[in-house]
Amino acid sequence: MAEEEGMRSLERADLAGYAARSCRSRGRMHPEEFRDDRPAFERDRDRIIHCAAFRRLEYKTQVFVNHEGDYYRTRLTHSLEVAQIGKAIARRLALNEELTEALALAHDLGHTPFGHTGEEVLNRLMEGFGGFEHNLQSFRVVDQLEERYPGFNGLNLSWEVLEGIIKHSSPYDRPTGLIEEFLPGVVPTIEAQIINFADEIAYNNHDIDDGLKSGYITIEQLNGVDLWREVWERIDTAHPDLDRERKKFQTISALIGLLIRDLITATEANLRACGVSTLDDVRRVNRPLVTFSPAMEERNRSLKRFLFTNLYRHHKVERMRVKAERYLTQLFESYVKHPTLLPRKYQQKMDMLGRERVVCDYIAGMTDRFALDEFKRLFEPYERV
Structure with a gap:
């Protein structure tokens, strides 16, 4: 089946031996006839x-809830930035x-409203019903919940994409309850490993x-973090007359570049040290091959600690987190009752x-x-339903 989708000639000729290839995909769950010869x-x-x-990611929280301003990132813009960084590394x-x-x-398609708060709330409410x-x-979104094609639910994605989605890992997301079909305990493709770090860099x-x-954090605060300060000072030396706003953008851009270069260098060293030349070698070695250097890992960890303390736990972010917890809890309990x-269409799936899983799917989407708006419709007496 894999050979039938996408002519071999359409696969890039310069891929490394350890790269995943569409023509060698383990295929799709449901057989399909395709209108063109795009690679899988x-x-x-x-x-x-x-x-x-x-499309819904456009109005899902990254850090700042959508109504707080048009400038701030959403899950959609975050996913686009992850894709840009990931492709730069892959190339x-x-x-x-x-x-x-x-x-x-695809890595955030299953994210709830209100960011990680929503995930924590639904996991608590779904205790005893499979969690969240x-x-x-x-995985549920692309395997079951999307309804677009004749003959099956989901998007019928390739095995390698499904594996990468379900094994995505970050400080906030650890794969749990892995499905036997996707080789629990075995590392995914190097492309999937890249996403873990592209996500973090973004x-x-x-x-x-x-x-x-x-205004929740300041340049002065950030200059207490070694990694930021070193890049800021380098930009300041190169462009001493640059205004503060442009200097900020240049520092962020240079920091992204620095992290990407370190990741590539460390990953190439890991591939050589482990003797990896094929995708089968990646599975055989069965350890993460995409990493930062130890020195960069420690410096980046300090930056993450700064953001956690000063931004993610800022009192105004915490206020919205507490409100979001109340909104989602009351919605869930009302729908279940x-x-x-x-x-x-949701009632018919119960x-x-x-009941609880259907409610969970509805809220997560x-x-x-x-x-x-739904909270207002259900709990504010003068709001039109």
């Missing part, structure tokens, strides 16, 4: 971009850019930008999936804006 991972990327869950390592891009664009984890929810740096724009509040 390119087709997967396109399906992700056109799905409803991807320099001669990896499959289409697979990397597909994974970057956003990587598994991203959110660290755009959260700095958003944090500075909001009164399932007829849900659209009929016998098969269970909400944007921040829709969740706030």
Whole structure:
């Protein structure tokens, strides 16, 4: 089946031996007849971009809730930045850019409204009913919840894309409850490993930008972090007359470049040290091959600690977090108690999936804006329903 999708000649000729290839994909769950000869991972990327869950990311929280301003990142702009960084890394390592891009664009499809607060709330409310984890929810979105094609639910993505989605890992997201079909305990493709770090590079740096724009953190505070200060001083030396705003943007850009270069150098060293020359070698070695150097890992960790303390736990961010927890808890409890509040298509799934899981899927798919509007409709007496 893999050979039938995408002519071999359309696969890039300069891919490294350890890169994933569409022509060697383990295939799709459901057989399909295709209208063109796009390689499998390119087709997967396109399906992700056109799905409803991807569009909803435009109004899902990164750090700042959508109504707080048009400037701040959302899950959509974050996913685009992850894709840009991921592709830059993949290109320099001669990896499959289409697979990397597909994974970057899909990695947050299962995220709830109100960021990680929403994930924590739903996991608590779903205790005893299978819990909630956003990587598994991203998998549910592309495997079941999207309804676009004849003959099956989901997007019918390639095995390698599904594996990368379900094994995405970060300080906030650890794969749990892995499905046996996707080799629990075995590392995914190098392209999937890249996304873990492209995600981190993107959110660290755009959260700095958003944090500075909001006034929740300052340049003076950031200059207490070695990694930031060294890059800021380098930009200041090169452009002493540059205004502060442009200097900020140049520092963030240079910091992203510095992290990418370090990651590529360290990863190339890991590949050589482990004797990796094929994708089978990646599975055989079975350890993360994409890493920062130890020195950069420690410096980057200090930056993350700064952001956690000064931005993510800023009292104004905490206020919204507490409000979001109340909104989602009351919505969940109301829907479970009164399932007829849900659209009929969701009510019809309850016998098969269970009331709590259907409610969880419904809330997880909400944007921040829709969740706030729904809260008003249900709990404010003068709001039109």
